[in-house]
Amino acid sequence: GENVEQHPSTLSVQEGDSAVIKCTYSDSASNYFPWYKQELGKRPQLIIDIRSNVGEKKDQRIAVTLNKTAKHFSLHITETQPEDSAVYFCAASIGDNDMRFGAGTRLTVKP
């Protein structure tokens, strides 16, 4: 099955700085790459996703890039705010049957 690795496991930035989280996947057939944010004690919620036919997608302060050749994708958060502090998960899936997650990145934004 698919294997997803995520780095770093923890990330601390100053408010206003940018944050980058990177993931790699193993199965070249993966075609969907979502990112989820999980606040303490809450359920994971989708913040952005990208499909394999797109190289980059942006939504306000959040962007995701995908390099299919290298099998890696990244989440970029600009102008970070304290409310961005959470655990972020990347995932990769092949169709609908199987969605695998990375181990997560705990992001702390210091005021």
Next chain:
Amino acid sequence: DAGITQSPRHKVTETGTPVTLRCHQTENHRYMYWYRQDPGHGLRLIHYSYGVKDTDKGEVSDGYSVSRSKTEDFLLTLESATSSQTSVYFCATKGRGSATEAFFGQGTRLTVV
């Protein structure tokens, strides 16, 4: 939030006892998943379902079984609970169509003593 409800929300059980967790959805989503969340491991797929009575194993399926007799319900059973199964369990659902968002339930915190 999508209409996904997990029950119970919290449970403490003894080693060796069977435990069943329930996931109920009102979205008529075809796909349903069970994950466990542990520190350092993220979300690991236990089992998933792609239709009524259609299920398959994920990456950490040993010691777990599932059933889906109705579109709206996906049950996860720990046949004989062990301390290593202490975890937070999340159910997720997804509608038809490749590359679509999965929605998560609130989670069930299970402690095996």
